[in-house]
Amino acid sequence: MKTLLLLLLASTAHAITIERVFLGGEPPASAVGGGSLETCFNAAADIWEEAIKDDWHVRISYRWENLAVQWGSEFTASKTNGRADEAVIFIDNSGTLNLYLDPNPWDALEFDSYTETVIDAGGGPLIGARYFYGPNTADASNRFDVFSMCVHEIGHALGMDGTLPGWDTSTSNDGYLHIREPLPFAGTDVLLFPDHSPHVSSFQVYGSSISGLQVGQRRWPSELDILCCAQVAQWRSLNLELRPTLHVGHQGGSVTLDWPAFFPSYRLQTCEDLRSGWQDVESEPVRDGKRLVVSVDCVGARKLYRLEKR
Numbered sequence: 472m473k474t475l476l477l478l479l480l481a482s483t484a485h486a487i488t489i490e491r492v493f494l495g496g497e498p499p500a501s502a503v504g505g506g507s508l509e510t511c512f513n514a515a516a517d518i519w520e521e522a523i524k525d526d527w528h529v530r531i532s533y534r535w536e537n538l539a540v541q542w543g544s545e546f547t548a549s550k551t552n553g554r555a556d557e558a559v560i561f562i563d564n565s566g567t568l569n570l571y572l573d574p575n576p577w578d579a580l581e582f583d584s585y586t587e588t589v590i591d592a593g594g595g596p597l598i599g600a601r602y603f604y605g606p607n608t609a610d611a612s613n614r615f616d617v618f619s620m621c622v623h624e625i626g627h628a629l630g631m632d633g634t635l636p637g638w639d640t641s642t643s644n645d646g647y648l649h650i651r652e653p654l655p656f657a658g659t660d661v662l663l664f665p666d667h668s669p670h671v672s673s674f675q676v677y678g679s680s681i682s683g684l685q686v687g688q689r690r691w692p693s694e695l696d697i698l699c700c701a702q703v704a705q706w707r708s709l710n711l712e713l714r715p716t717l718h719v720g721h722q723g724g725s726v727t728l729d730w731p732a733f734f735p736s737y738r739l740q741t742c743e744d745l746r747s748g749w750q751d752v753e754s755e756p757v758r759d760g761k762r763l764v765v766s767v768d769c770v771g772a773r774k775l776y777r778l779e780k781r
């Protein structure tokens with residue numbers, strides 16, 4: 472009898488579900504890259520779903536809109552229990568900004584470098600910023616990455632929102648957002664923009680996705696960004712490390728394991744007996760759209776699988 476026992480290192484039982492509703496509009500004629508707002512938004516929603524594992528459903532509608540003076544905005548349409556369950560996001564199509572529409576934002580191959588900036592703002596060292604830079608294509612250079620704009624705006628919808636009740640109880644007049652128990656890194660004081668708007672100040676850490684964006688960069692939610700959302704919207708089940716979750720599937724007659732293509736730096740390992748240790752699975756993952764897929768041999772009584780950082 473063939474059985475397959477999987478050891479999943481992050482819970483798959485619960486996760487935030489972001490329902491995505493594209494309301495239309497057209498990209499500015501000056502946008503390049505060949506991708507679409509739908510693709511960029513979906514990838515940005517996917518990465519936030521990796522970050523927050525609370526059982527929650529939020530419907531985010533989004534559209535192109537002529538905003539002219541800003542690159543994006545978010546409007547919370549409805550909230551329940553201190554969180555948004557419905558929000559609308561607008562991305563600027565006035566042509567004021569040069570935009571990059573990545574046709575495949577699940578990888579960041581068009582950027583040569585990636586950095587994680589560690590800061591200690593009172594609650595212990597944590598990753599304040601995760602960003603890619605050094606674009607190696609003309610399209611990604613000197614342009615605002617629409618995927619990163621969506622990451623930023625979804626961060627507002629998931630907690631960085633001054634109209635949520637948790638905002639008033641988490642911020643103080645001195646311009647800080649305070650991360651408190653029971654969250655990890657409690658005691659972290661996050662400096663906000665001088666206008667106290669729900670943005671992380673670049674004076675405390677450069678490169679937060681909740682700060683903003685610069686041309687030729689891609690920003691992912693940092694540990695600090697995820698904690699800020701969690702403090703205001705009371706998320707409790709966080710994947711601060713952005714450790715990918717393994718998923719079991721079937722292709723033809725064989726069993727497959729897959730994880731989001733955001734994370735090529737992880738490799739699949741297997742073990743039949745925890746006493747004998749973990750070994751790398753020899754076959755390299757195959758990219759299938761937004762997932763990395765490995766076919767696994769499930770002959771034998773039992774096998775354990777996990778993802779480890781290379």
Ligand SMILES: [Zn+2]
Nearest residue numbers: 623627669670
């Ligand atoms: Zn903003």
